[in-house]
Amino acid sequence: MDEEEEETLVSPTTRYHLSRPARVRPFDDSGRKDSSYSSYSGPKSAPAIIITTIPTTITTALQRTVTHVPPPLPNDPKHTTIVSLLAAQPSSRVAFRSPLNTTKPATYGNLLNLVTRNAAVLPRYDIARNSTVVTILPDGPLAAAAFLCVASHAAAAPLNPSAPHAELVDAVAQLFPKAVLTSKELWPTVAPVVEEVNRLALEATTSTNTNNNTAAFSFCTVDLLVVEDTSVQKFAGAFEFVTTPCHGQHSHTHTHGTPSDLALILRTSGSTSRPKVVPLTLSSIVRNGCAIASALRLTADDVAINAMPLFHVGGISASVLATLAAGASVILMSGFKPAEFANALVAGSPITRPTWYSAVPTIHLALMQYVQGSQPDIVANHRLRFIRSGAASLSVESAQQLREFWNVPVVPSYSMTEQMPISQCPVEYDFATHPGTVGLPIVNVKIVDDNGTALPRSDAYPIIGEICISSPDVMKGYVDNDDANREAFFTSKRNDTYFRTGDLGYVDSDGFLYLAGRKKELIKVGGEQVSPFEVEEALHRHPAVHIALTCGIPNDLLGEVVGAVVVLSPSTAGDCDHREILASIKQHCVNEGLPPFKVPRLAVAREEELPRGPTRKFLRNKLAETFFSTAREAADAKTQPPSDSKNAAGGAKVSDATLGIRFILALIVCLNHIGDHAWPHEGRSVNDHDRWSAAVTSMRVVGDLIDHTSSSKPLGRVRGVNVWRRVLAQRVCGVHGSRGVESAREHVDASSVRT
Numbered sequence: 001m002d003e004e005e006e007e008t009l010v011s012p013t014t015r016y017h018l019s020r021p022a023r024v025r026p027f028d029d030s031g032r033k034d035s036s037y038s039s040y041s042g043p044k045s046a047p048a049i050i051i052t053t054i055p056t057t058i059t060t061a062l063q064r065t066v067t068h069v070p071p072p073l074p075n076d077p078k079h080t081t082i083v084s085l086l087a088a089q090p091s092s093r094v095a096f097r098s099p100l101n102t103t104k105p106a107t108y109g110n111l112l113n114l115v116t117r118n119a120a121v122l123p124r125y126d127i128a129r130n131s132t133v134v135t136i137l138p139d140g141p142l143a144a145a146a147f148l149c150v151a152s153h154a155a156a157a158p159l160n161p162s163a164p165h166a167e168l169v170d171a172v173a174q175l176f177p178k179a180v181l182t183s184k185e186l187w188p189t190v191a192p193v194v195e196e197v198n199r200l201a202l203e204a205t206t207s208t209n210t211n212n213n214t215a216a217f218s219f220c221t222v223d224l225l226v227v228e229d230t231s232v233q234k235f236a237g238a239f240e241f242v243t244t245p246c247h248g249q250h251s252h253t254h255t256h257g258t259p260s261d262l263a264l265i266l267r268t269s270g271s272t273s274r275p276k277v278v279p280l281t282l283s284s285i286v287r288n289g290c291a292i293a294s295a296l297r298l299t300a301d302d303v304a305i306n307a308m309p310l311f312h313v314g315g316i317s318a319s320v321l322a323t324l325a326a327g328a329s330v331i332l333m334s335g336f337k338p339a340e341f342a343n344a345l346v347a348g349s350p351i352t353r354p355t356w357y358s359a360v361p362t363i364h365l366a367l368m369q370y371v372q373g374s375q376p377d378i379v380a381n382h383r384l385r386f387i388r389s390g391a392a393s394l395s396v397e398s399a400q401q402l403r404e405f406w407n408v409p410v411v412p413s414y415s416m417t418e419q420m421p422i423s424q425c426p427v428e429y430d431f432a433t434h435p436g437t438v439g440l441p442i443v444n445v446k447i448v449d450d451n452g453t454a455l456p457r458s459d460a461y462p463i464i465g466e467i468c469i470s471s472p473d474v475m476k477g478y479v480d481n482d483d484a485n486r487e488a489f490f491t492s493k494r495n496d497t498y499f500r501t502g503d504l505g506y507v508d509s510d511g512f513l514y515l516a517g518r519k520k521e522l523i524k525v526g527g528e529q530v531s532p533f534e535v536e537e538a539l540h541r542h543p544a545v546h547i548a549l550t551c552g553i554p555n556d557l558l559g560e561v562v563g564a565v566v567v568l569s570p571s572t573a574g575d576c577d578h579r580e581i582l583a584s585i586k587q588h589c590v591n592e593g594l595p596p597f598k599v600p601r602l603a604v605a606r607e608e609e610l611p612r613g614p615t616r617k618f619l620r621n622k623l624a625e626t627f628f629s630t631a632r633e634a635a636d637a638k639t640q641p642p643s644d645s646k647n648a649a650g651g652a653k654v655s656d657a658t659l660g661i662r663f664i665l666a667l668i669v670c671l672n673h674i675g676d677h678a679w680p681h682e683g684r685s686v687n688d689h690d691r692w693s694a695a696v697t698s699m700r701v702v703g704d705l706i707d708h709t710s711s712s713k714p715l716g717r718v719r720g721v722n723v724w725r726r727v728l729a730q731r732v733c734g735v736h737g738s739r740g741v742e743s744a745r746e747h748v749d750a751s752s753v754r755t
Contacts, residue, residue, distance in 0.1 A: 079290055079325065080259035080283040082152045086112040089327040093300065096141050097331045098236045099340060100347050105329070106141065106235040111148060114238065118149040119256050124245035125179060125225060127154050130262050132177035133225075135311075136161050136168070136190050140334045142229045143310040144320050145237030146181065151282065154178075155262035158311035161186055168193045171267060172222065173200060174277065179223040184242065187226050194224045236332070259283035265479070266313060266417050277479035278417045284473035288420050289321025291442050295424040296356070296388065296411065298326035303383075305344055305354035307336035307363060314391050317420040318358040318413075336363050338370035346381045358388035358413075360617055361398060365547070366607075368405050369570065384408050386427050390415055392617045393515060393533060395548075396435045397540040403431065414438035414513060416501060418475040422467075423513045436537075437512040438505075443471035445513060446498060447506055452490055455506075462506040464516045464531075468498040475499070504531065521620055523552035523560050525597045530562055532620060535600055538592040539564060542585050544572040547607060550600060551623035564600035565627050567607045578604055603627040 079085055089095075091109025098105075127133060131154045137143040138161055150156040157175050159168060161182075172180060172193055182190040198221045227239040257263060263282035267275035304323050308315035310332075323330040331344060331354060345354055364387065371378050384406060389399070390413040402410045409431070415421040425439035447455045447465040455465040468490070478484045490498050504516040516531045523530040532550035539548035547567035552560035572581065582602045589599045611622035 080286055081256060082148055082263075082282070082286060082321075082324075083112070083115060083256050085286060085289075085321070085324045086115065086148075089300075089324075093327060094329045095324065096144060096236045097303075097329055097352070098141055098231065099331060099333055099344050101352070103141070103231045104235045106145070106237050108324075108327075110235050111145065111237070114145060115149050115152045115256075119153045121241060121245075122150070122153050125223065125241075125243070127178055129153065129257055130155060131179075132157055132175055132262075132265060134159055134172055134175055134177045134180045136180060136182045136186060136193075137310075138183065138186065138334060139310050139315075139332070141231055141237035141332045142183065142227075142239055144330075144332050146227065146239065147310060147316060147320070150181065151263040151285070152256050154257070155265050155279070157265040158316075159267075160309065160311050161189075165189075165193060169196050169200075171275075172197045174267070174274070175265065176201070177222060179225050181225045181227065183239075184226055184228050187224075191224060194222050197222055257282050259286075264313075264316065266311075268417050276481055276484055278475050279477075279479055280475060281473075284475075285317060285321060285420075286325075287473055288442075289317050290325040292318055292322040292421055292424060293325040295421075295426055295439075295442065296322070296386070297427055298322060298328055298356075300327040301351075302326060302328040302355045303352060304328065304330040305333065305341070305357045306330055307333040307341055307357070308359055308391075309335075312391075313415070313417050313420045314358065314360075317415075318388065318390065336366075338367055339374070341367055342371050342375055342378055345384070346378055350383060353383040355383055355385045356388060357384070358390060360391045361389060361394045362392075362612070362618065364389060364394070364402055364410075365398060368402060372405070373570075379406065382406070386411050388413060390421070393536075395537060395540040397537075399431070399435075412438045414503075414515065416503075418499060418501075419443060419469055419471065419473065422469055422501070434508070434510070434512045437508075437514055439513060440511055441469075441507075441513055443469045443474065444496070445469055445507065446492075457507060457509060462508070462514065462516075464504050464506050466519055467501045467503045467505045467513070467515075469501060470496050470498045518620075521551075523550070523562050525558050525560055525562060528597055530598050535562060535564060535589075535594065535598055538589050538594055539566060539585065539600075541592065542588045544568055544581055545585065546570070547610070547618075549610065549618055549620055549623055551620050551628075553601060553624050553628045558597075562598055562600040563603070563624060563628050565603045565605050565610065565623050567605055567610070601628070 079088065086095075086108050089108040091107060091112070093108050094105040095108050095111055096106035122133075133150050133154050134157045135143070135146055135150060136159050137146055143158070147156050147158060157177060159171050163171070168190075176197070180190060180194050201221070225241065225243045228242050230238045230240055259282050261282050262279050264280040264285050266278045266280070268278060302323075304319050306315055306319035308319060310316060310320070319330055333341060333344070336359075347353070386409045387402060387406065388411045394410070394412055399410045399412065409427055409429075411425045411427055411429070413421050413425065414423045421439075421442055422445070423439035423441045425434075425437065429437075429439075446468045447463070448468055449455055449465050455463050457463065470492075477489070488500050490500065492498060502519050504519055504522070505514050506516065507513050515533060517533045521532055523532065535550045536548045539545050539550075545566050546569040548564055549566075550562060550564045553563040555561045566585065568581065582604070585602060586599055590596075605627060609626075611619040611626055613619055
């Protein structure tokens, strides 16, 4: 939909409200004990990046489509439930396969019967529609089949079975489900978790009622349900309940969930705070699975292979539901092991070999590296027709390597727990024309600035803003987290509800979406904002770099400086001089056009040392503390290129006051150069960045000045700091150019005394 007018997003006056049966919940969102329960509510490489707020006076000639409305997808609207997906296919068609066909495949008829039978069994355990059932199961056919059964009748909340005990207790306490479902094998691990949650809930409820002088209180416990995997005796994913059903009569009817019922509840990564809880309806997850199948042109002849965890939206939607939507089949691995995955690509008859898979970049690269070194013959015998990449950014260079190695298209995508998918590249897209894209939006996408103003498109250069999305299938609100919902949701002037993704990006003139990093991961160097993606793209173009991750390193002077951790390529990682390689990589960044403040400090690591989340995504927010602590920086300093002899002499410590003065000075100089005329006006080309160039030049001049005062003329103590500050600021800010700088240096020399 083309919009000639600018549209502003404003805060909503009302929010969506979803409800579930009120029950005792022992913890509030901060993790404190709380016996109250409330319903939840909510509503080629990339070009140089400019991250800014475009003023409303932007030339109207630049105004283009600011909201991308995707074309209608050829999805069957009747597919809004899991039962309808299964019933639409021939009952004898294969749906689930185990690795290397170690068990009998599960057909669509098998799965439909399993789901229907459990729709009658679950109410016997007092599980009603919209009840939350946590599943803690090993990845593979059992986890996939259990998800289909639970999500068809209640709300499935899968958790990582490998998580530590304390993390599982926290997750179950936060969700406080009606029941926890696990396998006989995991029962010894899960039973203590449920026992502790119930104990804490009892303590919280007793304490609350005692404080309120209440003699009696109602208390709900979390039930533990155990199933036995009968795949060997029956088919892949088959299971039987071994827990005794509840006694007594229950009013719950033996029906499947409706499209508007909750079907899936997931926790966000929670790397910087307690995870938020994301509820998704049955119709939304099914329709999104259909959207992926349609965008990838999946057919009944396709065979997927999945190594993504089934407690993550990527494994559930992209591999399982998209497969079912196409009437195809999927091989369900118990996790990612390079040798097992590689062997599964060529096992069995040609018609049962995988034709595609979806995974994160770390899995793509690990698999390629393994096959290159151990089983190169797999490249000639596989049946893959494309590879889908998601959950994290895949660099242009890595995508090109994968394309050349497997000789198949590599199809990028973009999604998040709250909406899976947001965009998807069609299999036939032109990689050369759109390198670095994450695809065509599947939902409505709007790019906005910090004030919620829709940003225009420009053919001259990308205009970066926050990606906001709108669709009936987007999550309607986080569970019991009004603060997060207020920050995340906005309503446009046209009364459309938009969700702020927290990701930065832009849409090109062809409608393809590009990412520029997480808003919270932007590195703020002085007054400049640096996108990690821009630096990583430059680093990945160096032949010695296998993996590059960028982060912000705290800095007293500039707030943050850019840091990068690199994993060297196998051909380079042997007995090599890291100092020479790091010097080469830094010079490469300069040659790539990165300005000095974007050239990163470097640290070398092994891949297994990089911090990851449970889905094998790298965690940038853990890099600084892991690789750039004081101890690591001291060790890393030994590997940095040697400085010139004049500066190598070193100097005494510079006072905090002097550092503050320098920072203030840098800002003043920048502001003096920028002024009102930095923005394009009538008669000025949008590419005319002379003022910005002058500002950057000034920052470099100030940098030279700082180097001069702290290295060439070391400051032990500064006499008359106020006089020095005033004279220096007047000289540099009042006289632009080398003459002002030389005068400032003279005054600095006169005011500083060696110890």
